[in-house]
Amino acid sequence: MDLLWDGLGEAIRIIRTGDYAIWEITLRSLLISGSAVVISLIIGIAVGAAIAFNDFRGRNLVFSLVNTGMGLPPVVVGLLVAIFLWRSGPLGHLRLIYTPAAMVVAQTIIATPIVTGFTAAALRQLDPRWRTQIYALGASRLQMLWIVLWETKLPLMAAVMAGFGGAISEIGASQMVGGNLAGDTRVLTTAVMLEVSRGNFAPAIALSIILLALIFVVSLVLTTVQQQERR
Amino acid sequence: MKGLFGLAALLAALLASIGSIACGDGGGSQETATPQPATTGTPKAATTGTPQAAAMGTPVVRSGPKEIILATTTSTEDSGLLDVLVPEFEKDSGYNLKVIAVGSGQALAMGERGDADVLLVHAPSSEKKLVDSSAAINRRLVMHNDFIILGPDKDPAGIKGMSSSVDALKKVFDTGSSFISRGDDSGTDKLEKSLWKKAELDPKGKSWYEESGQGMGATLQIANQRDGYTLSDRATFLAQKEGFVLKVLVEGDPLLLNVYSVMQVNPDKFSLVNAAGGEAFADFMVSEKAQQMIGEYVDKKSGKPLFTPDAGKTYEQIGMKTPFG
Numbered sequence: 001m002d003l004l005w006d007g008l009g010e011a012i013r014i015i016r017t018g019d020y021a022i023w024e025i026t027l028r029s030l031l032i033s034g035s036a037v038v039i040s041l042i043i044g045i046a047v048g049a050a051i052a053f054n055d056f057r058g059r060n061l062v063f064s065l066v067n068t069g070m071g072l073p074p075v076v077v078g079l080l081v082a083i084f085l086w087r088s089g090p091l092g093h094l095r096l097i098y099t100p101a102a103m104v105v106a107q108t109i110i111a112t113p114i115v116t117g118f119t120a121a122a123l124r125q126l127d128p129r130w131r132t133q134i135y136a137l138g139a140s141r142l143q144m145l146w147i148v149l150w151e152t153k154l155p156l157m158a159a160v161m162a163g164f165g166g167a168i169s170e171i172g173a174s175q176m177v178g179g180n181l182a183g184d185t186r187v188l189t190t191a192v193m194l195e196v197s198r199g200n201f202a203p204a205i206a207l208s209i210i211l212l213a214l215i216f217v218v219s220l221v222l223t224t225v226q227q228q229e230r231r
Numbered sequence: 232m233k234g235l236f237g238l239a240a241l242l243a244a245l246l247a248s249i250g251s252i253a254c255g256d257g258g259g260s261q262e263t264a265t266p267q268p269a270t271t272g273t274p275k276a277a278t279t280g281t282p283q284a285a286a287m288g289t290p291v292v293r294s295g296p297k298e299i300i301l302a303t304t305t306s307t308e309d310s311g312l313l314d315v316l317v318p319e320f321e322k323d324s325g326y327n328l329k330v331i332a333v334g335s336g337q338a339l340a341m342g343e344r345g346d347a348d349v350l351l352v353h354a355p356s357s358e359k360k361l362v363d364s365s366a367a368i369n370r371r372l373v374m375h376n377d378f379i380i381l382g383p384d385k386d387p388a389g390i391k392g393m394s395s396s397v398d399a400l401k402k403v404f405d406t407g408s409s410f411i412s413r414g415d416d417s418g419t420d421k422l423e424k425s426l427w428k429k430a431e432l433d434p435k436g437k438s439w440y441e442e443s444g445q446g447m448g449a450t451l452q453i454a455n456q457r458d459g460y461t462l463s464d465r466a467t468f469l470a471q472k473e474g475f476v477l478k479v480l481v482e483g484d485p486l487l488l489n490v491y492s493v494m495q496v497n498p499d500k501f502s503l504v505n506a507a508g509g510e511a512f513a514d515f516m517v518s519e520k521a522q523q524m525i526g527e528y529v530d531k532k533s534g535k536p537l538f539t540p541d542a543g544k545t546y547e548q549i550g551m552k553t554p555f556g
Binding site: 087092097200 | 472
């Protein structure tokens with residue numbers, strides 16, 4: 001128990017002194033996972049809308065695949081991305097391995113099925129007749145999509161939160177494609193793992209507290225935006 | 232509309248993140264948000280480096296990629312030695328060194344596949360394969376320390392003070408005492424397995440023999456919690472904090488020598504290798520400056536030096552039978 005109190009005290013100290021490059025690591029975690037979520041949102045809305053609005057053969061199979069993707073083990077994604085990005089891999093010449101960009105790629109692959117699944121589920125619930133009505137009023141496909149997304153803001157925010165949660169909390173892929181390099185690719189999760197392996201439990205708990213705080217702040221912001229339209 | 236405000240905030244975040252990908256995350260470049268040492272980003276000098284760097288013998292970046300991938304071991308990184316050496320190397324040479332610390336098995340595999348530029352490892356018998364196949368070239372002795380057998384104070388197997396590590400393991404086996412192994416194909420793990428082999432015993436599958444599959448620090452944590460015996464390098468042991476209760480029970484056996492070598496991944500075999508960079512780091516590790524820093528590097532808690540610098544010596548001179556053990 002005293003370990004947790006020590007960790008809390010250490011968290012306050014680290015934030016005050018900026019030790020463990022805490023601001024750099026926190027900002028990097030936010031930027032990498034944030035970028036991954038934004039990209040997965042773009043893909044997720046496009047694919048989610050496509051499979052929600054169009055009936056086609058094999059549609060249920062696609063839904064199953066998306067749901068399977070939600071449960072994709074991040075470390076498996078990390079290994080696959082690493083195999084491609086290693087020097088010995090087909091994309092080795094891009095020299096992306098052990099860079100933040102590689103981490104964004106891996107986290108995007110992890111977050112996209114999550115966002116797609118939530119988006120597709122939200123859009124499926126809409127009455128197709130309502131969409132027909134929008135078309136009848138002269139809306140283009142893009143305008144229709146915009147209106148529909150606006151109406152499903154709440155479940156979409158849930159999709160973003162779920163995707164962000166998946167991206168910011170994952171460690172296996174980030175470790176494998178990023179390498180946890182100080183000043184380069186170290187993020188909060190990999191930093192926690194490193195301190196634990198060194199036996200520095202108080203800093204590990206401190207970093208964990210800061211990570212939890214970060215997730216809370218992000219969800220607070222998103223929830224505020226989400227609730228704004230509530231009349 | 233109130234909703235527009237929230238939407239604008241989201242769009243701003245979207246543009247900011249895409250902007251950060253474009254500017255900060257390009258292949259090989261660093262995050263713009265992070266404070267960077269002054270030398271990275273541009274080579275220090277076009278052809279000749281600073282007079283001090285040249286005098287110290289540290290080669291300076293001339294042309295080609297500035298990123299070097301060093302594959303090394305978790306125990307090397309956990310000792311803290313690289314935290315001292317790497318900034319010095321980067322400052323003098325202008326290279327950006329990416330230290331990938333994994334188990335020796337993985338580090339050597341990276342070398343075999345050309346996924347690294349230079350290796351700093353301590354598994355001599357396994358290094359032979361890379362040298363024989365020319366996956367790695369220019370293997371040079373850098374430093375050594377030793378392994379120790381740690382165990383609980385009450386020592387149920389009664390191995391304290393024994394001079395033969397092989398006999399000590401026999402007693403652990405006979406008493407069925409808890410033993411935590413790395414089990415991860417690392418240098419430490421390979422040494423431990425070779426000792427069991429010499430004892431002509433196979434502990435695998437026994438209930439008291441557990442494999443952590445993790446680095447030395449993590450394995451020591453487990454052994455500490457379990458009050459078990461374990462084989463560790465001295466550096467990681469000395470770096471353990473308050474609350475670590477296991478004691479050094481067996482040390483000094485020549486079989487327990489932990490020998491570190493640096494090898495360059497062969498650029499003729501792998502086209503993406505940073506040949507100049509790999510050579511620069513390897514040369515640095517055996518340079519007078521680095522060797523002096525290695526000798527002066529002490530454990531913060533005990534004040535004892537963690538490594539013995541050996542550059543220039545032969546493997547036989549430090550006690551090995553052959554350069555590969």
